[in-house]
Amino acid sequence: MTSKLEILSVETILVDVPTIRPHKLSVATMNHQTLVLVRIATSDGIVGWGEGTTIGGLAYGEESPESIKTNLDTYVAPLLKGQDPRGVARLMATVSGRIQGNRFAKCALETALYDNQARRLGVPLSELFGGRVRDSIPVAWTLASGDTQRDIAEAQRVLELRRHNIFKLKIGLRSVKDDVAHVAAIKRALGDVASVRIDANQAWSVTQALDGMRQLADAGIDMVEQPIVARDKLGLQRLTQANIIPVMADEALHGARDAFEVASLGAADIFAVKINQSGGLRGAAQVAGIAQAANIALYGGTMLEGAVGTMASAQLFATFHDLAWGTELFGPLLLTEEILREPLFYRDYSLQIPVKPGLGIDIDEEKVARLRRDR
Numbered sequence: 616m617t618s619k620l621e622i623l624s625v626e627t628i629l630v631d632v633p634t635i636r637p638h639k640l641s642v643a644t645m646n647h648q649t650l651v652l653v654r655i656a657t658s659d660g661i662v663g664w665g666e667g668t669t670i671g672g673l674a675y676g677e678e679s680p681e682s683i684k685t686n687l688d689t690y691v692a693p694l695l696k697g698q699d700p701r702g703v704a705r706l707m708a709t710v711s712g713r714i715q716g717n718r719f720a721k722c723a724l725e726t727a728l729y730d731n732q733a734r735r736l737g738v739p740l741s742e743l744f745g746g747r748v749r750d751s752i753p754v755a756w757t758l759a760s761g762d763t764q765r766d767i768a769e770a771q772r773v774l775e776l777r778r779h780n781i782f783k784l785k786i787g788l789r790s791v792k793d794d795v796a797h798v799a800a801i802k803r804a805l806g807d808v809a810s811v812r813i814d815a816n817q818a819w820s821v822t823q824a825l826d827g828m829r830q831l832a833d834a835g836i837d838m839v840e841q842p843i844v845a846r847d848k849l850g851l852q853r854l855t856q857a858n859i860i861p862v863m864a865d866e867a868l869h870g871a872r873d874a875f876e877v878a879s880l881g882a883a884d885i886f887a888v889k890i891n892q893s894g895g896l897r898g899a900a901q902v903a904g905i906a907q908a909a910n911i912a913l914y915g916g917t918m919l920e921g922a923v924g925t926m927a928s929a930q931l932f933a934t935f936h937d938l939a940w941g942t943e944l945f946g947p948l949l950l951t952e953e954i955l956r957e958p959l960f961y962r963d964y965s966l967q968i969p970v971k972p973g974l975g976i977d978i979d980e981e982k983v984a985r986l987r988r989d990r
């Protein structure tokens with residue numbers, strides 16, 4: 616007797632993990648990260664994992680870890696239970712037909728469905744997105760301790776380990792002058808062996824940004840990320856067309872529609888592609904496709920996800936033909952606890968992407984059980 620192939624359960628799990636040090640962004644100081652994990656079990660014994668992680672509660676995006684969990688549990692899981700897990704696009708079309716917004720929740724769900732299906736097919740997740748063009752990807756590290764000397768020491772330590780040679784500095788809490796002095800001191804200490812970039816997370820006005828960008832270009836900084844408020848695409852266009860230093864769009868990109876607008880306006884030189892901000896892997900692939908069509912360079916962004924979201928992102932970014940600015944898939948390295956049986960492998964300034972089926976990682980379910988908020 617053959618039994619029907621169906622989705623048995625869609626479980627969501629909140630996992631709070633302390634960070635290795637305070638992580639200071641203009642919008643929040645993080646002392647821990649909350650991972651929202653989704654676990655989808657199917658009747659053939661396969662389990663798929665996804666992650667819908669954000670930054671600083673509601674400080675960064677309009678979904679919180681708790682809203683992601685509640686909305687998936689209440690409105691989405693009942694739509695999927697009993698359904699055939701094959702045909703991820705069909706399942707996501709059903710979900711999108713009933714659920715407005717909730718990009719992070721949809722990303723977590725879609726990732727778990729793709730992981731489940733890729734495991735069934737016995738292929739790495741990258742195969743479902745056309746196949747990979749690389750088995751490892753460069754990974755930047757973010758310096759955000761809030762202290763210049765501590766940031767320099769941290770950068771020198773990871774440079775020596777050959778773990779990172781690209782550094783992103785979080786600024787925007789202090790005056791433009793003080794932030795530029797902080798950034799310039801770090802660049803001077805590291806020299807030409809490192810690429811130094813900044814992310815102001817929307818903190819500046821257009822005039823502050825123009826002033827800051829001139830000074831940062833003089834200090835040898837390679838790029839500025841989302842200097843002004845996300846909704847001001849014309850402002851971003853002014854900054855990009857001022858041609859002072861390459862401009863990267865991050866929070867301005869919530870999926871394909873935004874990508875199309877930013878690209879049409881010539882409002883960025885680089886796109887930070889993020890699976891959660893894009894509403895999932897397919898959404899992120901569309902953002903990347905629009906960038907490529909518009910001759911906008913690609914960067915693989917993060918929401919400081921743990922291993923699941925990081926590897927889902929890596930599996931997709933591995934399929935991009937050109938990843939000119941590398942990635943920042945360092946999230947798991949910022950956390951004090953690992954939820955994998957074997958940790959991710961960072962070497963030679965890059966993350967190695969496994970070739971095992973699905974995401975290519977093994978979740979340590981006992982560890983998850985010990986760390987989950989409702990244990």
Ligand SMILES: O=C(O)C[C@H]1C=CC(=O)O1
Pocket residue numbers: 670757759785814816865916917918919943
């Ligand atoms: O890019 C962001 O805005 C979010 C994130 C990425 C690295 C980091 O430290 O914060």
Ligand SMILES: [Mn+2]
Pocket residue numbers: 814816840841865866887
């Ligand atoms: Mn950013």
